[in-house]
Amino acid sequence: MEIAILLYENFTALDCIGPYEVLSKSPGTEVKFVSADGGLVKSDTGMLRIESGSLDSISATPEIVLVPGGPGDAAAGADSRNTAWLKRVHETTKWTTSVCTGSLVLGAAGILRGIEATTHWCSFDRLRACGATPVSQRFVRQGKIITAAGVSAGIDMALFLLAEEQGADFAQAIQLAIEYDPQPPFDSGSPTKAPPAILEMVTAYFENERATSATDRD
Numbered sequence: 433m434e435i436a437i438l439l440y441e442n443f444t445a446l447d448c449i450g451p452y453e454v455l456s457k458s459p460g461t462e463v464k465f466v467s468a469d470g471g472l473v474k475s476d477t478g479m480l481r482i483e484s485g486s487l488d489s490i491s492a493t494p495e496i497v498l499v500p501g502g503p504g505d506a507a508a509g510a511d512s513r514n515t516a517w518l519k520r521v522h523e524t525t526k527w528t529t530s531v532c533t534g535s536l537v538l539g540a541a542g543i544l545r546g547i548e549a550t551t552h553w554c555s556f557d558r559l560r561a562c563g564a565t566p567v568s569q570r571f572v573r574q575g576k577i578i579t580a581a582g583v584s585a586g587i588d589m590a591l592f593l594l595a596e597e598q599g600a601d602f603a604q605a606i607q608l609a610i611e612y613d614p615q616p617p618f619d620s621g622s623p624t625k626a627p628p629a630i631l632e633m634v635t636a637y638f639e640n641e642r643a644t645s646a647t648d649r650d
Contacts, residue, residue, distance in 0.1 A: 433462070433495045434495055435455055435494060435495065436490055436494040436496070436497050437497075438508075438537070439473040439500070440468070440502075440505075440507065441504045442502050442503045442504030443501070444476050444501055444502035446583050446584065447501050447532050447583055448498065448586075451498055451586045454587060455496070455593065457606045458594060458597060458598055464489075465482050465483065465485070468511055468517075470489065471483070471484065472484075487517045492520070493521065494521055495525060495526040496525065496593070497518070497521055497525050497529065498531065499518070499529070499537045500531050500532065501530070501534040501536070501551070501583070502532070502534075504645070505534065506536070508537050508540075509539070515541040515542075516541075518543065519542065522543055527593060527596075528576060529578045529589065530551075530578075531583070532551060532581070534551075536551060536559060536562060538562075538579070539558075539562025545563035547564055548567045549564040549577070549579040550569055550570075550579050550580065550585075551579065552638075553582065553622065554639075568622075570585045570588045591603050591607055
């Protein structure tokens with residue numbers, strides 16, 4: 433089984449590395465990182481770069497496609513090479529998936545129109561603009577399309593996908609092997625739980641980040 437993870441400049445590392453760690457454990461699986469230009473692709477921190485192949489360096493029919501999110505999602509969705517590739521491979525994928533604002537790149541390709549989907553909670557308005565119906569869940573399955581919420585939710589989605597492919601026992605074994613047993617010191621992982629001051633702080637951060645990204649594109 434070939435899994436293609438689509439990268440672009442300023443992606444968020446955990447969005448793709450979390451699912452990669454889970455899905456790469458599946459027997460007979462080959463995970464490939466791809467990008468429009470190929471070569472090294474820089475994450476949003478600027479400190480991590482992942483080597484990728486070009487979009488035509490893999491088979492025309494990968495079984496699974498995953499799109500991570502990150503500050504570069506708008507530019508990635510505006511790149512016709514990415515959207516044309518996603519439209520084409522989605523016709524034959526077994527699973528088309530995203531993490532965080534990677535769903536907005538799928539949305540830019542017209543893949544989410546008329547269905548329920550999720551993304552980072554701060555980008556529900558952008559997801560709605562893609563023609564999807566935003567849902568506040570860790571991940572949402574609509575047929576062969578699975579969208580995960582922000583960043584860490586990609587691990588949950590990947591374990592679900594692994595169970596679909598290899599069975600629940602195998603997925604649970606991988607969960608144990610990577611010791612995925614979240615016990616965070618704070619209960620502020622969603623906007624419904626976070627204290628108002630924290631919610632305001634993070635919302636302002638993402639609004640500023642979005643405005644900065646828009647200015648950079650202009």
